[in-house]
Structures are given as C-alpha cells and as structure tokens.
C-alpha cells in the first residue's frame with residue numbers, strides 16, 4: 001500500500017538527513033517534493049496545501065532536536081500532520097433497541113458485499129449476534145453471493161428474490177428479531193455511478209429501518225473519485241462512517257488522506273484484501289506510518305527521543321570528541337539502547353530491508369547478550385570502567401566470577417569497546433554529524 005508514495009517520501013528524507021540543521025531552504029525544498037508526491041498519489045490539492053502549511057510552520061518553529069536528525073524531524077512532523085488529516089479513529093456506535101440495523105451503501109464493485117461478511121465476522125468476534133439482509137432487488141446473483149458468504153461464516157442471511165429493497169429490509173429485520181440478532185447488516189444495491197434512483201432507494205431504506213449506522217463503502221483505489229462519491233452520498237443521506245476498501249492495492253491511495261478532510265465523515269474501517277479477515281478498525285497512527293512507508297520508524301524515533309537524556313548525552317558527546325570514550329560511556333550507550341525495547345522490536349520498527357532482517361535475528365539471544373554485557377560492566381569498579389587499562393588477569397577473573405560470565409567474555413567485551421573507541425576517535429576528527437543517529 002502506498003508504495004510509490006512512500007518511496008518518493010523516503011528519498012526526500014534521505015536528502016534532508018545530510019545536513020546538520022533544519023534550515024528554511026531545506027524544509028521548503030523537502031516540502032515541495034512532498035507536495036508533488038502527495039499530488040501524484042491523488043490527494044486532494046486543498047488537503048495537501050493545508051497539511052503542508054501546518055508541517056512547514058511546525059518544522060520552522062520547533063526547536064532543533066538534538067536526538068533526531070533533520071530527516072527524522074520532518075518525518076515526525078509530517079506524521080503528526082497526516083494523523084490529524086486522517087482524523088480520529090472512528091468507532092461504530094451500536095445503540096438502541098435490537099436488532100440494530102447497519103446499512104452499507106456504495107457503488108457497485110466498491111466491496112459492499114465482501115465487507116458485509118468481513119464486518120459480520122468482526123462484530124461476532126466482539127460478542128454480537130449478527131444477521132445480514134440482501135437488499136439488492138436487481139441482481140439476484142448479488143443476493144446469492146451474500147447468502148454464500150453467510151453460510152461460509154455461519155451468519156444467517158435474509159435473501160428473498162422478488163421483494164423490493166425496502167420490503168426485503170423490513171422482512172429481514174423481522175426475521176432477524178425472531179432469530180435473536182443484535183446487529184443486522186444490510187447489503188444495499190449499488191450502481192456503476194452516482195444516480196438518482198440509487199439515492200432514492202437508500203433514502204427509502206433509511207426511512208423504513210432507521211439504521212444506527214450508515215456506512216459508505218468506497219474503493220480507495222479510485223482516488224479522487226471515491227471522494228466525489230462520498231460527497232454525493234453525503235448530500236442525500238446522513239453518513240455515519242466510511243469504510244475504505246482495497247487499501248492493499250498500491251495504486252494511488254491518496255483517497256484515504258483526502259476522505260476525512262473533504263467529507264468530514266470519520267473513517268471507521270479499512271479493507272486490506274479479499275480474504276474474510278482482511279478488515280481492520282481504522283487507526284490513523286498506523287495508517288500514517290504506512291503512508292510514510294517506514295515500518296514503525298516513527299515509533300522508533302519517538303522512543304529514541306524519550307530514551308535520550310540530553311544532559312548525559314551532551315557530556316558523553318564532548319568526551320567522545322576528545323577521543324576520551326570510557327567503558328562507562330559504553331555502558332551508558334548500551335543502557336540507552338535497552339531503554340528502546342527488545343532488540344527484535346527495535347529492528348522490527350526499521351524501514352524496508354532492516355524490518356526483514358529482524359526475522360533472521362534471534363532477538364532473545366541478542367537481549368541475553370546485552371544483559372550479560374551489562375552484568376560484566378556492573379561488576380567492575382568505577383575506576384576500572386573509567387580507565388580500563390588497569391584490567392589485568394586477576395581483575396578480569398574477579399569480574400567474570402562476579403557477573404556469572406567467563407574471562408573470555410570479559411575479553412570479548414573489551415575488544416568491542418576498543419573497536420568502538422577507535423571508531424569514535426575517527427568520527428571525532430570529522431565531526432559527529434558524520435554519524436546520522438548520534439547527538440550533534
């Protein structure tokens with residue numbers, strides 16, 4: 001999903017990452033690229049303008065973060081802007097006397113029937129007793145499709161060819177009441193485009209059954225067209241929510257960003273595939289993350305910033321610059337890493353290739369290793385950590401015994417530390433900006 005968009009955005013962020021600070025000209029250059037990428041993904045231009053205006057003023061007014069590089073900082077701000085544009089997570093409001101009618105409307109092919117079945121499963125898993133009504137009097141096959149899906153998931157379907165849509169709804173509700181259903185999903189008839197007859201029918205059903213929810217099912221792959229359809233429906237019926245289907249396709253996808261801003265109707269679910277369980281309650285945070293195409297890099301960035309103690313790091317950075325990196329600093333860095341969470345989780349949150357690598361890493365072993373390393377460090381005296389050169393054979397044996405490890409492991413740790421010190425010395429000569437993730 002959103003792959004093309006995500007890729008373009010990543011390129012923008014990479015460009016930003018090379019400089020040391022967020023300068024207005026860098027922000028503007030990045031925002032121009034982001035604008036083009038969003039317009040290409042078929043996001044409504046007005047929505048793009050509003051979003052970028054907010055991102056720009058935040059990016060320029062925010063204090064330059066010492067924990068994040070400029071690319072990461074813009075990602076965080078853009079992510080927050082996207083979350084705002086996507087709106088609150090919409091929840092179903094199922095109140096009133098049972099059975100509670102939930103009406104699904106939308107164009108033909110948008111995914112209404114498929115979504116009805118997915119939603120039925122989802123509601124049932126939350127303890128609802130669900131029934132469905134086929135309310136498409138024009139295409140008998142449509143009713144059969146729903147009946148078949150219903151039998152596969154063991155949800156009763158009212159399907160009686162020959163009845164008008166409103167008659168089917170009334171009779172179906174009655175049957176559902178007798179059957180003890182708490183929620184009834186109504187699969188209405190769609191048309192290939194917005195037309196008056198379809199709207200009139202939806203209005204008639206609404207009057208007859210007074211649905212507690214009227215959900216527009218819209219095909220996210222159609223981009224702006226989906227926004228146009230939502231506007232058309234909204235003019236005639238009181239939509240209480242949107243379900244965006246086919247969010248698994250990577251084409252366009254800008255509809256998701258525009259839908260909420262343009263229509264004001266909350267997105268309640270997204271469909272992510274043809275399978276029966278490919279329906280997710282809409283989570284703006286998660287979707288914004290996917291749009292940026294960065295695994296949960298945003299979560300990672302947030303954690304990094306939380307874990308980052310500015311004062312501590314500043315002092316350590318100054319020592320590093322002088323090539324004066326003690327085992328104490330080494331230990332502190334390990335502690336920072338551990339504050340971010342289990343190793344596997346950290347890798348999982350990395351973009352693209354690294355997220356894949358997480359599968360090949362034994363996270364538990366890595367965490368165990370980290371814990372052992374910390375045990376060794378805490379078995380040393382403060383002086384030993386500050387001047388590791390004093391560590392002779394007998395001290396090493398004492399440390400190994402104290403930490404429940406071996407002299408071999410203590411030596412291994414010392415080798416790692418020496419390598420790291422060498423690295424920092426080199427970096428120190430060139431400036432810390434050389435390492436993207438380190439404090440500047």
Ligand code: GDP
Nearest residue numbers: 108109110111112113114245246271272273274
């Ligand atoms: P309706 O005419 O609105 O009832 O649409 P259908 O439920 O019959 O769905 C039309 C087509 O879209 C079917 O081939 C579905 O399998 C497919 N479809 C529905 N939802 C999704 C989705 O979230 N992802 C994908 N990839 N396909 C979907």
Ligand code: MG
Nearest residue numbers: 112113114142
């Ligand atoms: Mg259908």
